[in-house]
Amino acid sequence: MKTTEKPSLQDFHIEGIKHINPSDALEAITKGEAVMLDVRELNEVKLESVPLDRVLNHPMSVIMDRLPYIAKDQNIIVACPGGVRSVKVANLLIQQGYPNVANLDGGLMMWKTKGLPFDSNISVGGCGCNSGTPAKTDFTTLKLNISENLSKNIDFKNIKRI
Numbered sequence: 001m002k003t004t005e006k007p008s009l010q011d012f013h014i015e016g017i018k019h020i021n022p023s024d025a026l027e028a029i030t031k032g033e034a035v036m037l038d039v040r041e042l043n044e045v046k047l048e049s050v051p052l053d054r055v056l057n058h059p060m061s062v063i064m065d066r067l068p069y070i071a072k073d074q075n076i077i078v079a080c081p082g083g084v085r086s087v088k089v090a091n092l093l094i095q096q097g098y099p100n101v102a103n104l105d106g107g108l109m110m111w112k113t114k115g116l117p118f119d120s121n122i123s124v125g126g127c128g129c130n131s132g133t134p135a136k137t138d139f140t141t142l143k144l145n146i147s148e149n150l151s152k153n154i155d156f157k158n159i160k161r162i
Helices: 022-030 042-046 060-069 082-095 107-113 146-150
Strands: 018-020 034-040 055-057 075-079 101-104
Touching: 022 034, 022 075, 022 107, 042 060, 042 107, 042 146, 060 075, 075 082, 082 101, 101 107
Parallel strands: 018 101, 034 055, 034 075, 075 101
Antiparallel strands: none
């Protein structure tokens, strides 16, 4: 896994945390060399997600409870929207004895900017320029299938390590 000592796509950094650029991260994940640990909260993941098998969601708010389900003998790429939460979680994982941890440099915003695999349930309405109606600037255009997402009860005690 190709990492750097300092980030190049984000400002926030904690000394001792390694960083990996999005393209190298995708390569490591698709080759089975690493897993991505998405530390966003469940409501964020329901809106947007990375559609790859080796991407696991363990929200920052419950990360300490999830440590038993995160194998230490693998390369871990920690991701969040902009790289701040993920740097903090990467630091925590290293302190907890995880030897091969890197932050996704620039976070998922940079991942999306580079056109890497990403699913979104956010629908953006038109500007309304020709319709005479004002542009919608709030979340009224948001499309969520809540019943479908809530029916996916996940038992983290039986989750498979990869």
